[in-house]
Amino acid sequence: xxxxxxxxxxxxxxxxxxxxxxFLAFAMLAAIAQVLRVSSASVLGANLWVWQAxxxxxSIIVLGLxxxxxxxxxxxxxxxxxxxxxxxxxxxxxxxxxxALIGGLAALRMLKAMFASxxxxxxxxxxxxxxxxxxxxxxxxxxxxxxxxxPLAAYxxxxx
Amino acid sequence: MFDAIMxxxxxxxxxxxxxxxxxxxxxxxxxxxxxxxxxxxGAAFGASRMTSTAIIGVIGLVIVVLFAFLFLPQIAEMxxxxxxKPPF
Numbered sequence: 001x002x003x004x005x006x007x008x009x010x011x012x013x014x015x016x017x018x019x020x021x022x023f024l025a026f027a028m029l030a031a032i033a034q035v036l037r038v039s040s041a042s043v044l045g046a047n048l049w050v051w052q053a054x055x056x057x058x059s060i061i062v063l064g065l066x067x068x069x070x071x072x073x074x075x076x077x078x079x080x081x082x083x084x085x086x087x088x089x090x091x092x093x094x095x096x097x098x099x100a101l102i103g104g105l106a107a108l109r110m111l112k113a114m115f116a117s118x119x120x121x122x123x124x125x126x127x128x129x130x131x132x133x134x135x136x137x138x139x140x141x142x143x144x145x146x147x148x149x150x151p152l153a154a155y156x157x158x159x160x
Numbered sequence: 161m162f163d164a165i166m167x168x169x170x171x172x173x174x175x176x177x178x179x180x181x182x183x184x185x186x187x188x189x190x191x192x193x194x195x196x197x198x199x200x201x202g203a204a205f206g207a208s209r210m211t212s213t214a215i216i217g218v219i220g221l222v223i224v225v226l227f228a229f230l231f232l233p234q235i236a237e238m239x240x241x242x243x244x245k246p247p248f
Binding site: 009011012013014015016017018020021022024025026027028029031032033035036038039040042043061064065068069071072073075076079100103104107 | 161162163165166169170173176177180181183184187188190191194195217220221224225227228232235236239240242243244245246247248
């Protein structure tokens, strides 16, 4: 079981690294798109468009900082309160596998939400930051629910 | 496992960056030409405000282009240094 856990976690870790790299690339594309918008709007004399682009640029930087600094800290704090094993035997091993997988999937889901938000900003759409935050909240809430469910399942199915 | 996909994404992103940078230069040059035309026209018939607006516009364009080509790579380096390891 531990071999399967480590295999799945290594898969998720590689996905995290690839997603973080793609996030950075798209963040820079979104930033230069907004700078292009600033320059063209200032040539046209469209003041409102300039300020929209400047605020979008600031929001892209804030989004990047949140994704790279905020999400790992949130994940560490939630995972530290997550029960790794609620029982013994196969149920305990399953609990360990489930908690590790839930943590990895929730972290990936939060980063994916940020990536979707940044991708939409890079192609000129609205940055949908609110949707990304809602998805992050759902992931955290799911982890909290699972942290209650794993010990309960261990208690009913396989306590020592 | 994801290296091949990542390479493809990075190739597309590099192409898009080069395209955007080229487009920014073209827009800035066109804008600069427009402001120079505006400035010379203003200077020709004595419209000092028009000329000064054109000069300020050229300076603003230069600042925007410098911001794009100097500040954005620094921001990218900063974000790259913050790029987190998997927290699980």
